[in-house]
Amino acid sequence: MDWMQFVSALVSAVAWPAAVVTVVCLLKGPILGLIPKIRSFKYGELHVDLTEALQSLQEELPAAANEPDAQPEAPPPKLSVPLQIAAVSPRAGMIAAWLEVEGALNAVLKREGLDSNTHALPRQKLDLLRDAGHVNGPTYRAVLRTFKLRNEAVHMLDREIPYDDAVAMADVCARLVESISTYSKSQSDFISG
Incomplete structure (x- = not known):
């Protein structure tokens, strides 16, 4: 050659x-x-669609008690903390919204005198509240699904999260906080009354 x-x-x-x-x-x-x-991702058996999952949760949860059905919705004078954060970083807004749910779980654990290990996983705290009768089945399942969405938002750093998804997450989490607080208070009022 x-x-x-x-x-x-x-x-x-x-x-x-x-x-x-x-x-x-x-x-x-x-x-x-x-x-x-990209709003959804599929690789083999793995399929992640944050928007679809958030819309599903919004439809399943009841409307907040302070939302009148007959009147048109007026914009709130002050945005919630998760929405303020979402305006800067939707991913951080989703995480902040979840932290309010976890705060509600901790508050109920503390109020009811249950073992409130602050280092316990949210699933463990939720199981403890469910077993003690302070969280109903639909709320339990919705909190687990929301926690899964929070994990996906935290760990899927290779894609951008739209502001609309952060707004939907904040709405879902606000409803969950209300449901956790209301159900637990109504149960303890019933038991003590």
Whole structure:
């Protein structure tokens, strides 16, 4: 093999990989621009769709007691803390909304004199409240599903979370906080009365 055959073999071996690398480099910008707009992800058996899961939870939970059905909804004069945070970072807003649910769980545990290990996992706290009769079945399941969404928001750092998803999460979490507090208070009023 002389030097011309060697160069020819080298060029033919490098041509396709070089073409692929060139195309990827040229399309890198448009591809990276599409990634934040992805609202669901599917790989094999794994399928994650935050928007769909949040809408499902919103439909399942009852409307908040202070929301009149007949009157048009007026914008609140002051946004909740999770919504204020979501305006800057939707991911952080979703986490802040979840922290209010966890705070409600801790408050009920403390008020009822149950073992309130602050280092316990939310699932353990929720199980304790359910077993003591301070959380009903639908609320229990909704809290677990919301916690799963919170985990996905925390761990899926490779995609952007839309503001609308953070607003939906804040709404779901506010309803859960109300449900946890109301159900628990009504149960303890019933037992003591």
